[in-house]
Amino acid sequence: MSVDNSVRDAVLRAVPSLRAFAISLCGNVDRADDLVQETLLRALANINSFQPGTNMSAWLFTILRNLFRSEYRKRRREVEDGDGSYAESLKSQPEQNSRVEFEEFRTALSRLPSDQREALILVGASGFSYEEAAEICGCAVGTIKSRVNRARTRLAEMLAIEGAEDFGPDVATRAVLATTNE
Amino acid sequence: MDMHTPETAKAGARLGRDIQNKIGQQLRAIYDEVVSEGVPDRFADLLRRLDDRGEDNK
Numbered sequence: 001m002s003v004d005n006s007v008r009d010a011v012l013r014a015v016p017s018l019r020a021f022a023i024s025l026c027g028n029v030d031r032a033d034d035l036v037q038e039t040l041l042r043a044l045a046n047i048n049s050f051q052p053g054t055n056m057s058a059w060l061f062t063i064l065r066n067l068f069r070s071e072y073r074k075r076r077r078e079v080e081d082g083d084g085s086y087a088e089s090l091k092s093q094p095e096q097n098s099r100v101e102f103e104e105f106r107t108a109l110s111r112l113p114s115d116q117r118e119a120l121i122l123v124g125a126s127g128f129s130y131e132e133a134a135e136i137c138g139c140a141v142g143t144i145k146s147r148v149n150r151a152r153t154r155l156a157e158m159l160a161i162e163g164a165e166d167f168g169p170d171v172a173t174r175a176v177l178a179t180t181n182e
Numbered sequence: 183m184d185m186h187t188p189e190t191a192k193a194g195a196r197l198g199r200d201i202q203n204k205i206g207q208q209l210r211a212i213y214d215e216v217v218s219e220g221v222p223d224r225f226a227d228l229l230r231r232l233d234d235r236g237e238d239n240k
Binding site: 023036109 | 197201202205206208209210211212213214216217218219220221222224225226228229232233
């Protein structure tokens with residue numbers, strides 16, 4: 001199996017983002033890297049089924065997610081991350097955030113149901129469209145939208161970022177403004 | 183923690199833009215932290231090895 005240079009470069013370019021996604025799924029850097037390795041091997045072995053001109057990154061994310069899901073079913077108990085081990089698995093903090101606030105966010109993120117966390121990360125961090133995320137997760141676009149909404153609401157609740165009700169009047173105002181354009 | 187019913191999903195639509203921005207910012211910070219580590223050697227090596235092997239075999 002000889003891999004075209006441009007294909008290999010596209011795969012390599014996707015690796016950093018694949019790792020970030022894998023860590024969010026596994027909650028453990030070592031396991032995440034094993035998952036990425038498995039994904040790369042699987043992808044290159046099936047490179048002929050990749051359609052040139054389509055999104056290489058989305059293709060790799062799909063493979064990674066499917067591998068994770070099939071493993072997850074086998075090892076459900078080990079993978080559960082209700083104790084926040086995902087939060088602890090990442091050690092360093094970017095300077096621009098206060099440490100405490102950052103840790104709170106990580107813990108809250110790790111407590112989301114995995115399907116919500118996955119949807120939120122694909123759309124909110126990986127930069128995929130709702131349509132791409134739906135394809136990666138093998139579900140309807142509406143399902144992704146609802147998972148992302150639920151994830152945001154849960155996070156806001158857990159972090160008690162200025163209770164949602166405080167924003168009621170603002171939202172009402174915006175709604176009024178929005179309707180004037182329709 | 184409370185059980186979350188479908189009302190939670192509706193509340194999502196009510197979340198203010200400020201909250202959404204804040205969540206998005208923190209999410210990307212966590213994600214980008216990993217992305218900024220780039221491609222670990224093990225993966226660069228893996229792809230190079232596969233490539234060499236591919237050329238040897240053909």
